[in-house]
Amino acid sequence: xxxxxxxxxxxxxxxxxxxxxxxxxxxxxxxxxxxxxxxxxxxxxxxxxxxxxxxxxxxxxxxxxxxxxxxxxxxxxxxxxxxxxxxxxxxxxxxxxxxxxxxxxxxxxxxxxxxxxxxxxxxxxxxxxxxxxxxxxxxxxxxxxxxxxxxxxx
Numbered sequence: 001x002x003x004x005x006x007x008x009x010x011x012x013x014x015x016x017x018x019x020x021x022x023x024x025x026x027x028x029x030x031x032x033x034x035x036x037x038x039x040x041x042x043x044x045x046x047x048x049x050x051x052x053x054x055x056x057x058x059x060x061x062x063x064x065x066x067x068x069x070x071x072x073x074x075x076x077x078x079x080x081x082x083x084x085x086x087x088x089x090x091x092x093x094x095x096x097x098x099x100x101x102x103x104x105x106x107x108x109x110x111x112x113x114x115x116x117x118x119x120x121x122x123x124x125x126x127x128x129x130x131x132x133x134x135x136x137x138x139x140x141x142x143x144x145x146x147x148x149x150x151x152x153x154x
Contacts, residue, residue, distance in 0.1 A: 009086040012078070014042040014138055015055045016091060016152075017067055020099045023116035024149075025063065029136060031110050033083060038125060039111070039136040045090070055092035063103035063114055067094035070154040076141035089138040093154055119149040 017025035017040070026038050043058040045051060052069035059067045074091040103114035117125070126135050126143045135143065146152065 009088050011045040011051075012042060012087045012089040012138060013045055013051055013054045013058060014040045014089050014091045014142065015059045015067065015069070015094045016073065016149075017041055017059055017063070017065060017094050017096060017103075019096050019116060021116070022149075023118055024122060025065075025103055025114055026117050026122065027062075027105075027111040027114045029110070030108075030112060033080065033085065034136040037134060037136045038122075038139065040091075040139055041114075042089075051090050052092060055094050059094055062107055062111065064106050065101055065103055066097040068097055069094045073152040073154075074142055074146060076138050076145070078138045078141060080137060087138065089141075091138075091142055093152060 019025070025041060027041070029035055029037050029039050041059045041062045042055070043062075045054050051072060055069040056067055059065055070093045072090050073093045076089045076091070078087045078089055080086070105111055105113050122135070122139075123143055126140055
């Protein structure tokens with residue numbers, strides 16, 4: 001099968017940042033790919049980088065929070081047809097190191113703000129909308145394949 005972009009899939013890392021109240025961190029994207037959609041912290045896996053280290057780095061770069069990445073809990077296959085981009089996204093469970101810490105918008109050009117949501121609230125945001133209508137495509141796929149967040153807890 002040939003690819004029109006000439007480049008194979010990229011590896012993305014999405015971080016399930018979980019606070020002591022069992023809420024997940026979400027933000028609204030500003031970047032061109034998925035602008036206006038809800039996302040988790042995360043980004044591209046760098047060459048030679050460990051996925052757990054990537055999760056910790058991306059969470060701190062984007063939110064100012066130090067997290068402890070525990071393990072990869074899910075994988076999604078995300079094809080952005082219109083943009084001709086293909087990602088395999090690794091979802092990493094990450095726990096906030098300082099329970100009293102609050103996220104900050106460290107990259108305001110990429111994300112409007114950060115807030116906490118329950119898994120049920122995220123699933124209701126996703127609703128029955130098509131892929132990526134309200135939530136970023138990788139998060140949509142994650143929510144579609146995950147029935148119980150607690151079952152993923154390390």
